[in-house]
Amino acid sequence: MSVTAQSVWNNCLVFIKDNIQPQAYKTWFEPIQAVKLTDNALSIQVPSKFFYEWLEEHYVKILKVSLTKELGEKAKLVYIIKMENTYGNKQPFTEKIPSSNRTTMKSQEVDVPLNNKNPELRNPFVIPGIRNVKIESQLNPNYSFENFLEGDSNRLARSAGLAVASKPGGTSFNPLLIFGGVGLGKTHLAHAIGVDIKDKYPEKTVLYISAEKFTQQYIDSVKKNNRNDFIHFYQIIDVLIIDDVQFLSGKTGTQDVFFHIFNHLHQNGKQVILTSDKAPVDMQDIEQRLLSRFKWGLSAELQTPDFETRVSILKNKLYRDGVDMPDDIIEYVAKNIKTNVRELEGAIISLIAQSSFNKKEITIDLARVIVEKFVKNTKREVSIDYIQKVVSDYFQMDVDTLQSKTRKRHIVQARQLAMFFAKKFTKASLASIGSQIGKRDHATVLHACKTVDNLTSTDKQFRKYVDDISKKLSV
Incomplete structure (x- = not known):
């Protein structure tokens, strides 16, 4: 029986599959294609440079062992990196894939026995020139469940968030879409879920990003011709949190790339958390195929908090800041500022500041002055x-x-x-x-x-x- 590139690679895969997690195997080895076998050198095709760098960073040892078993001590591995060519045929590469004039092939020979060189990953959050393979979560630890008070207005969303934090990717709330008006706590709740997941599952890769920043990173990746690297970076995230997803409206290219990332994460049991200022049914200029996926999990609305919840929010804020305030003043503020939590906390901060700077006692009269000014200077959302x-x-x-x-x-x-x-x-x-x-x-x-x-x-x-x-x- 003749030895072919495919037969050698199949034997390597049997060994690799037995020695790594099924999810890792599916993500990092199933997409690889065996291309050719020349003497002791096996050529394999990988989807992008990022993919190659990740294999070299995390799986160089197992690749070396499996290939040495098949081809002996002189075994070599040649990576063929498939790269999108968005600039027609102007790229300075010599080999081309016959089946497509949109892609080019670039061979890069890598000697497996070499020590791991710790290549720099294409992480959009890393400043160029600084080596850093660790993916920072971009989470704010000050936003926690502890200071996200429960009330009738947010009970469903908060409970769903706690369920997701306990079992990310393992509940029917995937994706979890949190929607509601300005200042009602969407971003706070999204961060709280991420922070709780990091506490419970330190090994999971959690990433928070605004839809605006995601869009900018995608545009940059297209300019630099490394769209595949961008996609593969996001496909390795375990919990992806995208804030203000309505910002993708009208941006067809970003929606398309997010669609593919979303599908990959969802199919692989990864958790997706989204926030929006409106429900999926009210989103305009978002592709239907994307909207239908937003509806796969749970859409939970954050509503304007009722009076009791507003009082609780203010008391909690004062307790955390170590400030005493009479109940009648707290209730006065809660009664007169109804629109959102951000305005509520802003008014109480202004009241404390005025009292402190002017050395005045906090009274109902002072509260009235502050609230009147605050309400006048704040854009009112009518009911x-x-x-x-x-x-x-x-x-x-x-x-x-x-x-x-x-x-x-x-x-x-x-x-x-x-x-x-x-x-x-x-x-x-x-x-x-x-x-x-x-x-x-x-x-x-x-x-x-x-x-x-x-x-x-x-x-x-x-x-x-x-x-x-x-x-x-x-x-």
Whole structure:
């Protein structure tokens, strides 16, 4: 029986498979192809330079042992690195793969018995010129479950986060998509999950990154012609946390590369955690194939915290900062700042600062001054209830009439305007808007918004309605 490159490599794979974890074998050895056997040199093709560097960094010993068993002490291994050529045929390589004019082949001979040279990995988080193969998580340890207080507004998302942290990749919450308005704690919760995973599973590679930074790294990888390195870097992550995933809207190239990374991670039991300012159903300019994957796991909404939760958040903040404050002042702040947690904590910090700098006692009067200034200087997010009241008053009807099932034209238009402004002025999901305005579904809200857009551009009287109500809500 003749010895071929494939038969030698198959025997090597049998030995390697018995000596490493199944997941590692699947990720790092299944993609390799045996190309040719010349004397004692076996040529194998790997998908990218990053892939080759990772093999040399982590598997050089087992490759040496397996190949020596098959070809003797003089065995050599030649890597053929398959690289994307996005610049046509201008790359200075001599060999080409016949089946594709978009790729080129570059042979690089590596003598297996050489000591491991610890090659530099293509880690997008490493400053160029500095050797560092360790992947830093980019997590903020100050964001923990301990200081993410539970309430009715966040119970589902927090519980799902704890479940994922206990068993990353092993629950049905994969991906876990956390969505909600500004300042409600999406980023805090995403970090808390990552921090908890690192504590429980130190060997896991956890990475937090904003969608904006991910996009920039992808653009850089295309410019430098190392897109494959970029993909393989992200494919080795055990827990990938992407913040503000709605930022990918309209960026087709980044969406495409993220689609392939997501598929690889999901199929290999790795955990994906996403945050967004809106539910998948409300995301625009995101490819359907990506949106469908966002819905595979759990989408958990963070809502505006209720009064009791706001009080608890303030008390916890004061306790952590070692500050005493009377309950009536805490309750006053909680009653008057309702929009989000960030504003709530900002107001209490301002109150402490004013008291400290001006050597004033913290009183209700001081709290009133601070809260009034704070609310005035902070962009107010109007509530859906307030929008319904403004629209109802404008059309001289009550809110019950606005929400009713009647199909009278003027009432239907008022209801559609309320839905339109709820989508424009709040971060609520379409489903949430529909349920609060007459128990409608998200499709009704979507239709209402389109109708308002169409009538605004074709009907002068209707455009006046929109302008008038918009001014009232912007005051």
